[in-house]
Structures are given as C-alpha cells and as structure tokens.
Amino acid sequence: MKEESKGTEIGELGEFGLIEHLTKNFKIKNPSTIKGVGDDAAVMDYGGLETVVSTDLLLEGIHFDLMYTPLKHLGYKAVVVNVSDIYAMNAKPTQITVSLGISNRFSVEALEAFYAGVKLACDYYGVDLVGGDTSSSRQGMVISVTALGVAPKDKIVYRSTAKEGDLICVTGYLGNAYLGLQILEREKQIFQEHPEIQPELNKEEAFIGRFLKPEARKDVIELFAQANLVPTSMIDVSDGLASDLFHICKASGVGAYLEESGVPIHMDTQLKIIEEFKLDPITVALHGGEDYELLFTVDPKDLEKVKVLPNLFIAGEITSKEDGIKLHTKGGNIHALKAQGWQHF
Amino acid sequence: MKEESKGTEIGELGEFGLIEHLTKNFKIKNPSTIKGVGDDAAVMDYGGLETVVSTDLLLEGIHFDLMYTPLKHLGYKAVVVNVSDIYAMNAKPTQITVSLGISNRFSVEALEAFYAGVKLACDYYGVDLVGGDTSSSRQGMVISVTALGVAPKDKIVYRSTAKEGDLICVTGYLGNAYLGLQILEREKQIFQEHPEIQPELNKEEAFIGRFLKPEARKDVIELFAQANLVPTSMIDVSDGLASDLFHICKASGVGAYLEESGVPIHMDTQLKIIEEFKLDPITVALHGGEDYELLFTVDPKDLEKVKVLPNLFIAGEITSKEDGIKLHTKGGNIHALKAQGWQHF
Secondary structure, rough: OHHHOOOOOOHHHHHHHHHHHHHHHOOOOOOOEEEEEOOOOOOEEEOOOOOEEEEEEEEOOOOEEEOOOOOHHHHHHHHHHHHHHHHHHOOOEEEEEEEEEEOOOOHHHHHHHHHHHHHHEEEEEEEOEEEOOOEEEOOOOOEEEEEEEOOHHHHHOOOOOOOOEEEEOOOOOOOHHHHHHHHHHHHHHHHOOOOOOOOOOOHHHHHHHHHHHHOOOOHHHHHHOOOOOOOOOEEEEOOOOOHHHHHHHHHOEEEEEEHHHHOOOHHHHHHHHHHHHHOOOHHHHOOOOOOOEEEEEHHHHHHHHHOOOOOEEEEEEEEEHHOOOOEEOOOEEEEEEEOOOOOOO | HHHHOOOOOOOHHHHHHHHHHHHOOOOOOOOOEEEEEEEEEEEEEOOOEEEEEEEEEEEOOOOOOOOOOOEEEEHHHHHHHHHHHOOOOEEEEEEEEEEEEEOOEEEHHHHHHHHHHHHHHHHHOEEEEEEEEEOOOOOOOEEEEEEEEEEOOHHHHOOOOOOOOEEEEEEEOOOOOHHHHHHHHHHHHHHHHHOOOOOOHHHHHHHHHHHHOOOOOOOHHHHHHHOOOOOEEEEEOOHHHHHHHHHHHHHHHHHEEEHHHOOOOOOOHHHHHHHHHHOOHHHHHHOOOOOEEEEEEHHHHHHHHHOOOOOOOOEEEEEHHOOOOEEEEEOEEEOOOOOOOOOOO
C-alpha cells in the first residue's frame, strides 16, 4: 500500500502522543459522555436507561486484506460492525472505544486515514470515541472495537424472545457483501499473476462498496421507534442469514422455516453470482454474511406497523422447536438448514 | 507449549460452540448485569451511578511470550490489567468483555486454561464476563479486554485534578514486575542455548509471580471508601512511575518532584537488580512498569486518612507547571524526569 511505504514514522510521535494526535478532532456529541479519551477509563452517565455493550475483533488476514482495503474504509467498517450490534438490540449507540495493534511499517498518515474513517462513522452514527489502546504489533494489524449504547428497558430486543407464529423479517437484500468480497479476491489473484492488468471495478462498485464500507441500519431502528414497534427478537446479519436465524432459534427455543422465494436477493446479484461465479444465489444469501441488514421477528398483529420500512422482506415464520429449522425451496422441497457462517477455524 | 500440541481441536466445537463452552461456568454476580454473553450486546442497568469503561489490547510477542507464560496466568492477567484501570478511577469494576484471536494450533484445553484464569480473576474481583468475540488468528494470540465499572459521581477520580502542594503517594513496591520479566527473559535465553539445563526459578518466585500474575489494588479502593478519602488524582502504574506521573502532570497542568528516597523499592529487589542485572534500581522503578500499584495525589490535610493503607509511600509533591517534573536524587542532585515507558514502537 502506498500509504504504508512513506510518511511520518510513528516513533516520532511516541506511543502517548500518537493516540492524542489521532483523536484530537473527535468532539463529544452525547450528554451521557462525561469523560472520553485521556484517563484510565471513560466515564458515562446513563441516568435511568439500560446500557448495552458489544465488542468485535478484526484481524488482518482473517477479516480484512490490506491489499484491497483502503484504511479509511477499514476505520469506517470497524465502527459500523459494532454499532450494528447495538442497533440489533434496538438500542442507540452512544460511545465506542477503538484499540489498535499496528506494525511500525505503518506511517502516521496511514493511521490518520484509518481514524478519518472512524471519525466519519462516529459522526454519521452519533457516537463518541471515548478510549482505546494503541500498541505495536509484530503480527499484522489488529483492531478491537467496543461499542456502548442505551435504550429504555422495555425497548431492548433480545435474540431469545422469538415465539411460534412470529413472522421472520429481513431489512434488505442479502449476498451483495459476499459477492463484493469474491470480486475483490478474483481481482487480487489476477493482479498477482498479471501485475500489468489494471482491475476494472467501476461496474462492480455496488457489491464492492457493500463489502468494504457497509452501513448499519440506524434508519430501521428510528422507524421502529416512530411506528412504536418492538420486534419480538432481532439480530444483525453478520455471519449469514442461516447462522443468524440459528442464533435466534437456539436462544429462543424455537424452530423456523424460511421460504426461498422470501429471501431477498437482488436480480443483479443473482445474475452475477450465477454467471461469473457459478454459485447458487440462495447459498450465498444464506451463508455469505457481512450484509449488516437486520433479521427480526414480529408478532403477526404488528404486520401493518412493519410495512413502514422501505425495503422489508418477509422471509418465513417461527415454528416449534420440534419442527427444526427448514428451508422451503422454490421447487417445493424442504431442506434442513445448517448454521455455517464464515469458517474462521 | 505442552498444552498446544495435543487435545481437542477447536474446529470440533465450531466457532459458535466454542465461546459457549468456554463461558458456561461463569455465573452472573452483579445485579446491574441484566444480560451477559449470548446476544449482540450485553445489557446493564446502573441506576443512578456513573459508568466507567476501559480497554486493553494484549498481543503475543509484544505483551506476552507464550514460551514462559502459562495460559491460566495470562487469562488472569488480562482481566487484572483492565480492572486495575477501573480501580484507578476509584470505581468498582462490574463487567468485562474478553475477545480472543487464536491460531488453530491451540487446543480447546489450552483455551480452557486461559478461561480458567479469566474466571479466577472474575471471581476474585467480582466482575461478570458479559461478552466477547472469538476469531481465528494467523498472527499469534490476540487478547482484547474491555472493563466496565461504576462509582457515585462525586467519588470518581481523574488524572486531571492534581493540584500544587498535593502529596504524591504510591501503594507498594515498584520494579518487581520488571525484574521478574528480566529473569524470565534470561532463563529463556539460557534454555534456547542449552536446552539440557533446567531453569532454577524457585528463589525468583516473588518477582516472576509479580510479572506473570499481578494483582490490582482492589483493597486500596475499599480502604479509601472506609476512610472516606477521595484522592485528588490517580492512575495505575502500568507504564512506569515516571510515565504515569507524567500523565497526571500533563492532564492536571502541574509539575512534580519525586524524592529518590521516597520511591519504594524493596531491599531484595535492589540487591538483585544491582548484582545480577547491573542496572540502577531507581531506573527500574521509574521506567519498568507493570507493577499495577496505584499512584495518587492527596491534599496534605488528608494525610492522616492515607495512613490507614498498609504499605503507603509518600514519594514527592505536586509543584507548579513551570517547575517541570523533577527527581531529587539521594545524592542531592536534581534531574528532569523523562516519560519513557515500554518502548512498543
């Protein structure tokens, strides 16, 4: 990467100067933030609200490849994947901590690009950066983000409260992020074999963008509040629709069926998956992950309220635990679903 | 390490089964913990208290060496370094999240040893494990811990509120952890050159133990509450007395002087540092770090209250910013102090 090969050495700022330098433009936005970066711990005052906390680890070579991931996008995404977990509790994210492990091949300018992405996401989602830890790493880049949020007690939505007869809803198209990743991996391989060929990625922007710079569904949570709707259970689609539905079913002690025809996959996505990658679109939608849409269940009596959402898809229904977790295919077959997710181990 | 070379493969449990397996023995201890592990985020209800949050990243090869660090000790220490930050705010730690990146050379039994250490520390310090993230790592072990705690608003102690004339206090001996690390590094080198020689570490236990399995000063914070004492500023000694005093002075806009004779170094430590490592004990105490004692300042009128502490050392006094940060040596000289800390970059 260009940004790594030149610029100010981190050692020039020192370990203590670095974090101050990188965070000085972050302004506090939430009245609940009493003290942010600069002490042993951040201080928050949530008054009578409940607090939610979520944490994610992003490791180079596992979760991201610096060969095709701009650091600004990476900073943005590191925040997004965490606030997405807070929204999946039907809560409002308020603070984050960002810890970084980086090799000294990184320049200060490269870290500034990363933090510019962090700041963009903090501004968009209205969260305060309140702490973190910065360390040298001998083993590639390590990012750990913890997000805090708040919600009134009666609005928090768990995974464990879906019940038989509830409708299974998805807030948008699935599979685009996985397709974007496949395109990037394909172009990386072509580049490694033929460095003289410049990748032509303009046509693929929608898919690549979905993978490199996803958004969390802040708008959905706000629409829920306006419609006075509280889903019966909710999770964000990070591991893949199948795995995330499994999490809900397991925690709630229920079964489910998905209608293949109800699983939202955009026509452009379907065509590309079939023509260029010779994969089955439903497999990609079920197991691809990283779309950061919300998967939730609602009581059928709330169906009218759900319809305020701009792109809502009803993908199936919660059944009894004994019925298991099933996919009803377009061809009329019934398959047992497997929780596959990203194979990290 | 023996634990890594045999045992159950992580893949047998799967990514989702693993964290459940490792955390199933953790019982919730704090009424403020509404929901722990098992959803997108943990949920806490702190009522009218203020919340503090702190996070630390521990990377293999930088912060720990698995060649001489038992995984159980490592799990314990990962919790301790975080709750130590919460105590340094004069707060009570209540919840932690633990995220792990591990290569598949680790067995399930090795991770169980790590979590046994986490559990021991959670039990001792009364904190609930409420979340985390587990991922494969291609680059060595990665540990990220975030701790949450609470305190009444008027009891929280910041770094930024020391004032001229305050006494500088340290809660125990310094330099032992650094000495322990030096002993371990020496024995590692001997072992690598002469694998037939078994290290003889019994005599060194106090120093090595201080490095491998430090404790946070929970007792001091409890004694402060009993004595109705609120320090004017506080920090834990993780980077070294000099660096940590620098943090206080910079945040508070003050200067300080340390009396060399007031910097607590145990006689055994001094002898060993001089005889075996040919180093200057005061340098080790100032820059060694990782002792996890508390460094705090008090108004002189509170001197009587401070004396309830079992091992209290008054090491100097806060001065004006213009006076800078100085060391008064035993020989009567005055040196400007430098914030050195661990050189991670």
